[in-house]
Amino acid sequence: MKxxxxxxxxxxxRFIGLFFIVAFFIMASRAYFLQMLTSSQLSKRIQNxxxxxxxxxxxxxxxxxxxxxxLAVSVDVQSLFAxxxxxxxxxxxxxxxxxxLETSQTEILKKLTRKKSFVWxxxxxxxxxxxxITLLKIDGLGFVxxxxxxxxxxxxxxxxxxxxxxxxxxxxxxxxxxxxILKGKQRELHVDRDALGRYLFIEGITSDQxxxxxxxxxxxxxxxxxxxxxLQAAVSISQAKSAIAVVxxxxxxxxxALAIVxxxxxxxxxxxxxxxxxxxxVTDAFEPGSTFKTFLVASALExxxxxxxxxxxxxxxxxxxxxxxxxxxxxxxWLTVARILKYSSNIGISKISRHLGKELFYQYIRKxxxxxxxxxxxxxxxxxxxxxxxRLSEHTQSAIGFGQGISVTPLQLAxxxxxxxxxxxxxxxxxxxxxxxxxxxTVQENVPFILHRVVSEKTTLTVKKILxxxxxxxxxxxxAAVAGFTVAGKTGTSQKIENSKERYSxxxxxxxxxxxxxxxxxxxxxxxxxxxxxRMTYGGEIAAPTFSRMSRLILNYLHVAPxxxxxxxxxxxxxxxxxSSRVEELG
Amino acid sequence: xxxxxxxxxxxxxxxxLARQNVRRSTSNSRKVSFFVxxxxxxxxxxxxxxxxxRIYILEIGYQISxxxxxxxxxxxxxxxxRIERASLSAPSRIEDIARNKLGxxxxxxxxxxxxxx
Numbered sequence: 001m002k003x004x005x006x007x008x009x010x011x012x013x014r015f016i017g018l019f020f021i022v023a024f025f026i027m028a029s030r031a032y033f034l035q036m037l038t039s040s041q042l043s044k045r046i047q048n049x050x051x052x053x054x055x056x057x058x059x060x061x062x063x064x065x066x067x068x069x070x071l072a073v074s075v076d077v078q079s080l081f082a083x084x085x086x087x088x089x090x091x092x093x094x095x096x097x098x099x100x101l102e103t104s105q106t107e108i109l110k111k112l113t114r115k116k117s118f119v120w121x122x123x124x125x126x127x128x129x130x131x132x133i134t135l136l137k138i139d140g141l142g143f144v145x146x147x148x149x150x151x152x153x154x155x156x157x158x159x160x161x162x163x164x165x166x167x168x169x170x171x172x173x174x175x176x177x178x179x180x181i182l183k184g185k186q187r188e189l190h191v192d193r194d195a196l197g198r199y200l201f202i203e204g205i206t207s208d209q210x211x212x213x214x215x216x217x218x219x220x221x222x223x224x225x226x227x228x229x230x231l232q233a234a235v236s237i238s239q240a241k242s243a244i245a246v247v248x249x250x251x252x253x254x255x256x257a258l259a260i261v262x263x264x265x266x267x268x269x270x271x272x273x274x275x276x277x278x279x280x281x282v283t284d285a286f287e288p289g290s291t292f293k294t295f296l297v298a299s300a301l302e303x304x305x306x307x308x309x310x311x312x313x314x315x316x317x318x319x320x321x322x323x324x325x326x327x328x329x330x331x332x333x334w335l336t337v338a339r340i341l342k343y344s345s346n347i348g349i350s351k352i353s354r355h356l357g358k359e360l361f362y363q364y365i366r367k368x369x370x371x372x373x374x375x376x377x378x379x380x381x382x383x384x385x386x387x388x389x390x391r392l393s394e395h396t397q398s399a400i401g402f403g404q405g406i407s408v409t410p411l412q413l414a415x416x417x418x419x420x421x422x423x424x425x426x427x428x429x430x431x432x433x434x435x436x437x438x439x440x441x442t443v444q445e446n447v448p449f450i451l452h453r454v455v456s457e458k459t460t461l462t463v464k465k466i467l468x469x470x471x472x473x474x475x476x477x478x479x480a481a482v483a484g485f486t487v488a489g490k491t492g493t494s495q496k497i498e499n500s501k502e503r504y505s506x507x508x509x510x511x512x513x514x515x516x517x518x519x520x521x522x523x524x525x526x527x528x529x530x531x532x533x534x535r536m537t538y539g540g541e542i543a544a545p546t547f548s549r550m551s552r553l554i555l556n557y558l559h560v561a562p563x564x565x566x567x568x569x570x571x572x573x574x575x576x577x578x579x580s581s582r583v584e585e586l587g
Numbered sequence: 588x589x590x591x592x593x594x595x596x597x598x599x600x601x602x603x604l605a606r607q608n609v610r611r612s613t614s615n616s617r618k619v620s621f622f623v624x625x626x627x628x629x630x631x632x633x634x635x636x637x638x639x640x641r642i643y644i645l646e647i648g649y650q651i652s653x654x655x656x657x658x659x660x661x662x663x664x665x666x667x668x669r670i671e672r673a674s675l676s677a678p679s680r681i682e683d684i685a686r687n688k689l690g691x692x693x694x695x696x697x698x699x700x701x702x703x704x
Contacts, residue, residue, distance in 0.1 A: 006609060006613065009616070013616050013620050017623055020623060069673065069676065073666075073670050152670060152673035152674040152677060153673070153677045153678070153679075154677065156677070156679075222678055225682075229682075483697075484697075556693075
């Protein structure tokens with residue numbers, strides 16, 4: 001019996017051994033088949049099952065002001081979609097959704113009954129709407145996370161920043177100019193999924209790393225606000241059509257503020273007219289009027305054709321040039337060059353212009369940067385209009401001297417005055433200080449760029465002195481004075497051309513003032529343009545006081561010590577020095 | 588003629604040899620079965636280790652995914668707070684509060700004393 005059982009055991013062991021050998025052989029051959037013969041196909045299949053590709057639309061970069069305060073940001077929002085074939089009872093769903101989304105029921109029903117596998121119901125919902133719809137728990141509806149552009153300061157610098165559309169594409173302003181930089185590049189990532197389709201590991205990438213570059217502007221949010229507020233006040237007082245202000249740093253060309261009234265809110269850009277979206281300080285040209293006289297005087301002084309004390313007869317207010325009469329607002333007799341500018345005599349200027357000659361004047365106009373784009377980074381820039389010298393009649397030559405028959409952009413004018421403020425260097429203006437990536441590293445930095453020297457430092461000192469007299473008592477720009485500070489500047493009032501009659505309008509004017517402060521060591525250049533004021537139509541009446549208020553607030557904000565304070569300190573210091581020297585003398 | 592004793596001896600001897608053979612084959616088969624069992628156990632242990640590693644990787648994957656989600660949530664919160672700060676610090680709002688709620692006014696130049704510049 002024992003022998004028999006042993007033999008059976010032996011057989012069983014052999015059988016099990018054989019089973020393992022066969023099983024091992026099968027496994028080995030299967031493994032060979034899987035690993036060697038079909039490995040590539042299988043790895044593709046497994047990748048399809050457990051690996052997934054996610055396409056990431058980058059978050060649009062932020063736009064900051066010069067002090068890193070957000071001017072344009074991207075906010076996460078939910079967009080509602082439907083899979084119509086999965087929606088049961090489309091009519092009741094449409095009714096429920098219409099009350100939450102505040103959209104017509106028929107419109108939603110139309111979308112829900114479309115023969116498509118995917119339809120958008122509404123994009124970019126408010127958080128409250130998204131929450132309400134989630135609570136409804138409707139089959140066949142879903143959310144997609146998107147980003148929406150948001151401008152936290154509402155109207156502030158709207159025309160400069162511009163806005164982005166529903167698909168986050170830049171449509172206006174700097175949003176359009178820097179669209180590719182802000183938008184970033186679409187990225188595709190490989191991710192692992194489990195059996196339920198949940199993502200296991202997304203290569204350690206967070207949404208902050210998938211975003212466009214940020215832009216830091218030269219604009220200062222607070223200066224921009226001051227400029228906009230003062231312009232609004234001026235428009236309201238003068239019942240003007242619109243107004244423009246440019247605030248620049250004269251030594252660098254940085255634009256600190258660029259305000260255009262009426263304002264618009266980029267968050268609701270569709271609610272305002274497209275012409276309001278335009279940055280007219282860059283895109284539109286206008287006749288500068290008397291503010292242009294400064295450049296003629298500077299050119300004549302630079303060429304040594306006149307001296308500030310040279311006198312010209314101003315024909316008591318009426319002067320005939322080539323069958324056309326030039327008038328002065330107030331009649332003047334003999335005036336020095338300095339006084340011609342102080343009292344803004346058209347006749348005096350036309351006489352200086354004839355002395356300078358049209359060729360030379362044309363050269364200087366171009367040197368001051370007129371008739372060509374400034375090179376600022378903006379989608380559209382006007383170059384203005386400067387007539388060629390051989391086309392100028394005697395009268396037109398005179399008229400250009402006092403800013404008629406020529407057109408300039410507000411930015412060109414501000415840049416040209418900045419050149420006088422900084423000692424004669426024409427700087428390239430710029431809005432964008434630097435571009436930074438998501439880690440805060442600088443990708444590109446704009447630095448002050450000198451285009452060329454326009455006039456000598458000596459000439460600018462003389463012109464500054466004359467421009468200071470314009471703002472002094474009796475000058476046309478008297479109201480531009482700022483208590484405690486010395487101001488240099490020039491008023492301008494130009495008539496607008498009536499398109500229908502092709503002649504200058506007697507009612508429509510452009511009142512302007514452009515200047516810089518403190519005059520001897522300028523920190524800011526400000527240009528104020530009031531378009532079609534109904535009351536206080538002269539530059540000295542409306543633009544000059546606006547300049548004054550703006551300058552006072554901005555200089556205070558920039559912590560610029562008033563000249564009077566400096567003089568007081570200097571006087572006290574000198575007195576102390578005298579006293580101490582006398583004490584020393586006395587032993 | 589083989590005596591009865593001799594026959595008995597032969598039988599005993601044959602029996603002994605047979606028993607010895609059985610013992611030898613039993614020890615061989617024990618060795619084989621031990622080896623087979625060891626291999627089976629080793630295979631199972633290897634399989635269990637492999638399974639444990641896979642599960643562990645899966646678990647780590649979930650943890651990383653959850654940490655990333657948390658990170659993303661915190662980033663979102665940070666972004667929201669920044670946006671809120673930007674909205675609250677809008678100059679128009681600050682001026683409105685300063686003027687209307689706190690009764691503040693913009694000082695004249697005579698009221699401004701610059702200590703350092």
